[in-house]
Amino acid sequence: MTALAPTTLTALAALTLVAAAPTVGHAFAELPRYAEPALDGGGGGRYFTGGPSDGFGCSVCHHGGAAPTVTIDGLPDQLAVGTRYDLALSWPDDGRRYALALELIDGQGQHPGVAVPALADQLPAMKCAEPAGAAAVTTVDGGGRRVVTLAPCGAHALHLSFTPTADAPLYFAVSVVASDHHEDVRGDGVLEVRRTLNASSGGCSAGGPAPGALVALAALGLWWRPRRRRDGIAVRT
């Protein structure tokens, strides 16, 4: 193959693109697609939760719209082994279709007993609006992970629970897309939330935190409270 100078190569690439319109992306919202090989257009095993196992969330493709506001209730500041935690996510009916991928995972890549109510036990808000009453939530298990996905069919809430079985931090991640109804990735708003949930024994010495640390934490709390409203998420613990 003939060696070309970088500038020539760049120009040839540009010429190749001359007759081609810029990329138009498409929605990537159908659950089975995530597990398919990337060569076939799938996620290649990446569910885009934004968690440590995936790395990336939905924002690597969807972009351009206003970030949605999602309320998350029940996310604990500190974990206790054997305690069941109930999470509730909700979002307003703003005319957009919401989809999400969520997971909780520990440092070994295992999910902490994540469970979603059976369809019969789900609130109407968790189910599809079209077709009415159909399941919007699906869980996918693999390699110790449990990914919770919600299809863009008009649901506006998600309830789930988890139960830590080890005294170790957990990593929570959810990636939410608010679609503008066009079958492409442009014009969609994305919210990605990531939190490290500390174990009950994590971070403090045997004698407890120093008084100065408590003051710093209080100051951090005062600073953090207004900010966390600005990133499109309201977290209530």
Added chain:
Amino acid sequence: MQSTLTNAERWLPRALIAALVAAVACTLPDGNPAVPAADPAVFRDEVYPILIADCGFNVCHGDPTRAFAVFGPGRGRLRADTDLDAPVTAEELAVTFTRARSMLVSRDGVQHAPLLRKPLAIDDGGVRHGGTDAWGNAIYAKKTNARFQVLVAWALAATP
């Protein structure tokens, strides 16, 4: 009257100017390193599947305005009328190959080329990369990563 230039019409003058500048530049002994002659078959069979999976997202290297761009199914398509799920076209593969090959250029040798340094964790010899995720993890945490090793093998086999 409002102008309704197509994308091709907008890009054509720029591309021609770029080609002219490049042609002139090629004749100058400017000392730029040549683009390594990498194997297109190995690229198609082994490298491209990794790039489309790990790099080709629309907001990342699926963006055609990026110097290093990757086109294919389930990601950005080179042509707007290509179905999202259609297999990679010969044109997409050729453009992606060209862009990837340009990422093998380095004055310090191909082992220091952007394709091999950008996705790698800084702690293991990589450099800063916008694709580092929100947890601080690089695309490839270690040089020993099997996918990274495929890129390395292809790059090092390229002749200057």
